[in-house]
Amino acid sequence: MNLRHANHTIYVGAGSNMANRLDNLRKAIDLLNQLPRTSVKKASAVYHSEPLGFPAQGWFYNAVFELRSELNPEAFLLLCKRIECLMGRPADHMKWGPRIIDLDILLYDNSTCSQKHLTLPHPELSNRKFVLLPLLDLANPIHPLLGKTMQELLETCPDTSAIERTEHTLLTGS
Ligand code: AMP
Numbered sequence: 001m002n003l004r005h006a007n008h009t010i011y012v013g014a015g016s017n018m019a020n021r022l023d024n025l026r027k028a029i030d031l032l033n034q035l036p037r038t039s040v041k042k043a044s045a046v047y048h049s050e051p052l053g054f055p056a057q058g059w060f061y062n063a064v065f066e067l068r069s070e071l072n073p074e075a076f077l078l079l080c081k082r083i084e085c086l087m088g089r090p091a092d093h094m095k096w097g098p099r100i101i102d103l104d105i106l107l108y109d110n111s112t113c114s115q116k117h118l119t120l121p122h123p124e125l126s127n128r129k130f131v132l133l134p135l136l137d138l139a140n141p142i143h144p145l146l147g148k149t150m151q152e153l154l155e156t157c158p159d160t161s162a163i164e165r166t167e168h169t170l171l172t173g174s
Helices: 021-033 073-086 129-138 150-155
Strands: 008-016 038-043 047-049 060-069 102-108 163-165
Touching: 008 021, 008 129, 021 038, 021 060, 021 073, 047 129, 060 129, 073 102, 102 129, 129 150, 129 163
Parallel strands: none
Antiparallel strands: 008 060, 008 102, 038 060, 047 060, 047 163
16 A cells, blocks of 8 residues: 555544633634645534543533544644644643643554654543543544444543533534
C-alpha cells in the first residue's frame, strides 16, 4: 500500500471549558477541515461533562470528530497542536486546567504507537466516558491493543463523573 497517499480514518476528541464552548468546538472543526488533504466527515453530539482532576473549573463541552486524512500521525499531531495554539491555548498550559480547546488523537486507523509525545490509541481512551460516549455516536471500532469494542470498554469504564448529552449539533447531517 502506498501510505503517502492513503486516506486514513482518524477519531479526534475535542473539549472546551472556556469562553463560548460551542463556538470553540465549531471553530476547531473549521480549522481541521482546512488542513491539507484532510476533511471532517462526522461529528458526535455535544456532551456536557464534569471536569476531571481539577474540579474548581467550569464544565466541559466534549465531542468526537471522524476525519479522513492523508497526513501521517506525527504531522497530524503537530497541526492539532498548532490549531490549539491558534485558538489561544498557551503551549505551557496546566495539565488538568481550564482550556479553550483540547484536541486528542483517539484512534488513527488501527495504528499503535507508544512514544511520550504520541501514544496511539490515546492512553486515556478506555478511562473516559466523555470520549467513549461521543465516539459511540459515530462508530464502535475495536481498540487495537485491548481487543474490545468501544461499547465493551464503556461497560467497564471506571469513570464515575457526571456527563449528559446536549441537543447541540456541530455538523449538519451528522
Ligand atoms: P493535553 O494536556 O491533553 O493536551 O496533552 C498534550 C500532550 O500529550 C502533548 O505533549 C502530546 O504530545 C501528548 N500526546 C501523546 N499522545 C497523544 C495523542 N494521542 N493525542 C494528543 N496528544 C498526545
